[in-house]
Amino acid sequence: MKFSLSDPLFVSILSLSLIFLATMLGSSFVFFFKKAMGPKVKAMVLGFAGGIMIAASFFGLLIPSVNQSKASDIYSNIAYLPPTIGFLLGAAMLFGLDKIVPHFHKLQNVEEGPSNRRALSQNLRFFLAVTMHNIPEGLAVGFACGLALNHHGQADIASLCFAAFSLALGIAIQNVPEGAAVSLPMYSDGMKKSKAFLFGAASGIVEPIFGIIALFLAQLSVVTPWLLAFAAGAMIYVTLDEILPEAREDHFDHFAMWSFVIGFTLMMVLEIVLD
Numbered sequence: 001m002k003f004s005l006s007d008p009l010f011v012s013i014l015s016l017s018l019i020f021l022a023t024m025l026g027s028s029f030v031f032f033f034k035k036a037m038g039p040k041v042k043a044m045v046l047g048f049a050g051g052i053m054i055a056a057s058f059f060g061l062l063i064p065s066v067n068q069s070k071a072s073d074i075y076s077n078i079a080y081l082p083p084t085i086g087f088l089l090g091a092a093m094l095f096g097l098d099k100i101v102p103h104f105h106k107l108q109n110v111e112e113g114p115s116n117r118r119a120l121s122q123n124l125r126f127f128l129a130v131t132m133h134n135i136p137e138g139l140a141v142g143f144a145c146g147l148a149l150n151h152h153g154q155a156d157i158a159s160l161c162f163a164a165f166s167l168a169l170g171i172a173i174q175n176v177p178e179g180a181a182v183s184l185p186m187y188s189d190g191m192k193k194s195k196a197f198l199f200g201a202a203s204g205i206v207e208p209i210f211g212i213i214a215l216f217l218a219q220l221s222v223v224t225p226w227l228l229a230f231a232a233g234a235m236i237y238v239t240l241d242e243i244l245p246e247a248r249e250d251h252f253d254h255f256a257m258w259s260f261v262i263g264f265t266l267m268m269v270l271e272i273v274l275d
Helices: 008-031 039-071 081-100 122-149 154-188 193-203 206-217 221-248 253-273
Strands: 103-105 110-112
Touching (some): 008 122, 008 206, 039 081, 039 122, 039 154, 039 221, 039 253, 081 221, 122 221, 206 221, 221 253
8 A cells, every 4th residue: 555645545544534533633622621612712613614514515525426427428418316316315314313313402502303312311412413413524535535446547546535635634624623512511511521532532433434334335436426415415414504503603603604714715725735
């Protein structure tokens, strides 16, 4: 294996490790800070994360999905179908998980899921909320890496590798504050630092797990456009349903919006520079 950003296998290992390690790094903030983020900082962090996720969904997933569909002889006259249906199914999956998994949004103080959710502790329901919404991020990175691994035209391999890595890097950047958003409130509620750290880190473990699953699924070229769009739909649903509303709930709208713009711009620059 070559240790190079133009080697698909190395990029896959690096990318899937990076997104999890970033969550662990954010969770470790519990050892250095005594309380959760203030409302202004929270607005900026969530706005920034939202910008990264929307840009990553568009540049790293939807555009490749459209390009793959248009280039396929299988879809010739219906090239619009895989991106469209895949996108809708991704959003529908997250909507379904919201309805069937008991979870709690600590920042919004909102309960979701089945009516028997109170059989679980509030901290566990909060953990489930964050973990559930990390699934599309793992799928996104896995599909992007799988696209590079499955591509046999040497001319485009480096470009696909850089696209996958830039997507992982962008998600990793927003995973740092996300990890802190799990561990710090739990510590503020009385949980021990070590336990709060483990909860925060564990919330990110689904990313490499689902990333590996997606990586293998992406080897089936016929479904690649569907899978890329599926991950995009799931990520955009999470961003619009959870991240951006939470960013604006304390009325620091302009902080949230400008942070969103900066996050989106950063992800766009990464896509251009690393392409």
